[in-house]
Amino acid sequence: xxxxxxxxxxxxxxxxxxxxxxxxxxxxxxxxxxxxxxxxxxxxxxxxxxxxxxxxxxxxxxxxxxxxxxxxxxxxxxxxxxxxxxxxxxxxxxxxxxxxxxxxxxxxxxxxxxxxxxxxxxxxxxxxxxxxxxxxxxxxxxxxxxxxxxxxxxxxxxxxxxxxxxxxxxxxxxxxxxxxxxxxxxxxxxxxxxxxxxxxxxxxxxxxxxxxxxxxxxxxxxxxxxxxxxxxxxxxxxxxxxxxxxxxxxxxxxxxxxxxx
Amino acid sequence: xxxxxxxxxxxxxxxxxxxxxxxxxxxxxxxxxxxxxxxxxxxxxxxxxxxxxxxxxxxxxxxxxxxxxxxxxxxxxxxxxxxxxxxxxxxxxxxxxxxxxxxxxxxxxxxxxxxxxxxxxxxxxxxxxxxxxxxxxxxxxxxxxxxxxxxxxxxxxxxxxxxxxxxxxxxxxxxxxxxxxxxxxxxxxxxxxxxxxxxxxxxxxxxxxxxxxxxxxxxxxxxxxxxxxxxxxxxxxxxxxxxxxxxxxxxxxxxxxxxxxxxxxxxxxxxxxxxxxxxxxxxxxxxxxxxxxxxxxxxxxxxxxxxxxxxxxxxxxxxxxxxxxxxxxxxxxxxxxxxxxxxxxxxxxxxxxxxx
Numbered sequence: 001x002x003x004x005x006x007x008x009x010x011x012x013x014x015x016x017x018x019x020x021x022x023x024x025x026x027x028x029x030x031x032x033x034x035x036x037x038x039x040x041x042x043x044x045x046x047x048x049x050x051x052x053x054x055x056x057x058x059x060x061x062x063x064x065x066x067x068x069x070x071x072x073x074x075x076x077x078x079x080x081x082x083x084x085x086x087x088x089x090x091x092x093x094x095x096x097x098x099x100x101x102x103x104x105x106x107x108x109x110x111x112x113x114x115x116x117x118x119x120x121x122x123x124x125x126x127x128x129x130x131x132x133x134x135x136x137x138x139x140x141x142x143x144x145x146x147x148x149x150x151x152x153x154x155x156x157x158x159x160x161x162x163x164x165x166x167x168x169x170x171x172x173x174x175x176x177x178x179x180x181x182x183x184x185x186x187x188x189x190x191x192x193x194x195x196x197x198x199x200x201x202x203x204x205x206x207x208x209x210x211x212x213x214x215x216x217x218x219x220x221x222x223x224x225x226x227x228x229x230x231x232x233x234x235x236x237x238x239x240x241x242x243x244x245x246x247x248x249x250x251x252x253x254x255x256x257x258x259x260x261x
Numbered sequence: 262x263x264x265x266x267x268x269x270x271x272x273x274x275x276x277x278x279x280x281x282x283x284x285x286x287x288x289x290x291x292x293x294x295x296x297x298x299x300x301x302x303x304x305x306x307x308x309x310x311x312x313x314x315x316x317x318x319x320x321x322x323x324x325x326x327x328x329x330x331x332x333x334x335x336x337x338x339x340x341x342x343x344x345x346x347x348x349x350x351x352x353x354x355x356x357x358x359x360x361x362x363x364x365x366x367x368x369x370x371x372x373x374x375x376x377x378x379x380x381x382x383x384x385x386x387x388x389x390x391x392x393x394x395x396x397x398x399x400x401x402x403x404x405x406x407x408x409x410x411x412x413x414x415x416x417x418x419x420x421x422x423x424x425x426x427x428x429x430x431x432x433x434x435x436x437x438x439x440x441x442x443x444x445x446x447x448x449x450x451x452x453x454x455x456x457x458x459x460x461x462x463x464x465x466x467x468x469x470x471x472x473x474x475x476x477x478x479x480x481x482x483x484x485x486x487x488x489x490x491x492x493x494x495x496x497x498x499x500x501x502x503x504x505x506x507x508x509x510x511x512x513x514x515x516x517x518x519x520x521x522x523x524x525x526x527x528x529x530x531x532x533x534x535x536x537x538x539x540x541x542x543x544x545x546x547x548x549x550x551x552x553x554x555x556x557x558x559x560x561x562x563x564x565x566x567x568x569x570x571x572x573x574x575x576x577x578x579x580x581x582x583x584x585x586x587x588x589x590x591x592x593x594x595x596x597x598x599x600x601x602x603x604x605x606x607x608x609x610x611x612x613x614x615x616x617x
Contacts, residue, residue, distance in 0.1 A: 095277075158346050162351075164344070165344060165409075169362035169409070169413060170365030171361075172336070184350070
């Protein structure tokens with residue numbers, strides 16, 4: 001590969017940025033393989049002992065299952081509600097359309113801490129106890145605007161004509177949705193689901209505020225940290241990170257597959 | 262059986278503070294090829310959309326075969342629409358697209374398959390049933406959209422600028438095919454376009470739409486040769502339009518004073534009315550007026566000439582002080598060059614008197 005003097009600074013800069021972004025993660029992952037009691041240098045050689053310990057940690061494994069349940073459940077609900085909102089808004093253009101769109105999307109800018117505290121008070125008021133279910137509600141609140149934004153961006157005039165064509169040919173609401181709209185929107189729906197499931201999987205503040213006995217992975221990792229630094233925390237974090245990256249990768253793949261057509 | 266297949270009575274469509282279509286009356290005979298022609302934003306697509314049932318009129322009624330269908334949903338009308346962007350289902354194969362309407366009508370699979378294949382064959386798409394939509398060319402997509410619409414055997418086929426996205430050559434070819442298809446199927450066609458040449462070459466009747474109203478309605482040759490209004494005259498191709506004033510009238514003729522001289526034509530108007538007269542470029546002839554049914558338009562000086570194969574299109578100046586512009590269409594063998602001077606005349610009977 002020919003690298004001349006002009007491209008060299010660009011490449012160096014790119015590498016510097018990548019190192020800056022990824023070094024914390026690399027260090028975290030590296031010390032999850034630490035052969036020793038502390039996840040600090042020097043690195044004593046690769047070992048899977050902490051992963052083994054993690055698999056044996058019942059509380060951690062329970063949290064893993066809880067996290068999966070909350071991520072899948074809140075992901076499905078957020079995507080479904082986001083789709084309905086996008087569909088409704090795209091189909092019924094009025095002078096309020098842009099205001100409604102703004103209202104639906106502005107929670108994206110609100111801090112999770114504020115949403116969490118607000119939810120804590122609201123759920124307490126209406127009598128829903130701190131639980132996995134409460135965390136799920138919280139994650140739907142956080143992720144619905146995102147799902148709405150992703151799906152709404154894919155509704156255009158051409159889709160309206162496609163829907164009209166289907167109705168013209170005799171399709172009812174049910175057929176329009178299941179045979180036409182949903183298959184065409186599938187990449188956007190899958191991308192919205194993958195992103196919201198990932199954000200739920202990673203989310204700490206709302207899960208921390210709304211959980212009591214049943215906790216999710218980020219919450220238990222936080223608890224383990226408070227007890228002391230061990231490579232087991234690194235191992236658990238590595239697992240969270242690996243799954244997040246996979247989901248985000250899938251979401252990106254769905255979005256790209258959509259553009260390709 | 263009703264005399265008219267499709268009928269619109271006083272149909273209007275208003276959107277917040279803006280009238281898209283204003284009390285349109287329209288009658289379409291069974292098996293007629295009607296073209297809704299007009300500039301963009303004239304309301305022609307809204308009229309088509311109301312015919313298809315996608316837009317509900319604010320006032321007025323619409324009848325198909327004598328039945329009031331004003332409030333009927335698209336699915337329950339005997340119409341099928343071909344959309345401007347084709348609106349094909351991108352996730353289905355060509356055959357699935359074409360048989361979609363039949364699937365919705367619960368037609369049995371073998372019959373559905375057979376009818377879809379017949380529709381594909383009619384559109385010259387035999388053997389392409391397994392293709393994906395994104396593998397097709399623009400012209401092929403257009404044919405699939407038509408095949409999908411005719412597969413449900415509609416009584417009225419509505420076409421929204423279906424040839425707009427095609428290149429010139431395929432367009433011409435599709436115009437011929439549309440007419441052939443319409444005559445074979447015997448189905449009533451309503452076709453929207455902004456291209457007056459396309460309209461003239463395919464229509465039985467043209468409804469010229471402007472600002473939400475029907476400006477002129479009739480067979481293409483009538484609208485071209487004897488347009489009803491100034492707008493119709495200018496929209497339907499090149500024309501020479503001169504303003505004038507009625508200076509005399511008798512029982513069946515009027516005398517009009519124009520910048521190129523006076524002339525007498527059939528009609529009746531009050532003295533003092535300002536009018537326009539129109540002549541198509543090919544109706545202006547070179548030479549001197551020698552018979553009683555022609556009139557001289559003086560001498561013009563050629564400004565520029567464009568050779569167009571079948572004719573030479575010339576811009577010329579004439580009248581007093583060369584202030585009047587003429588558009589002439591001279592035969593190709595008549596060689597002229599700029600600054601040549603020609604005597605011109607026209608037939609009295611070719612002149613169209615426009616009062617609106």
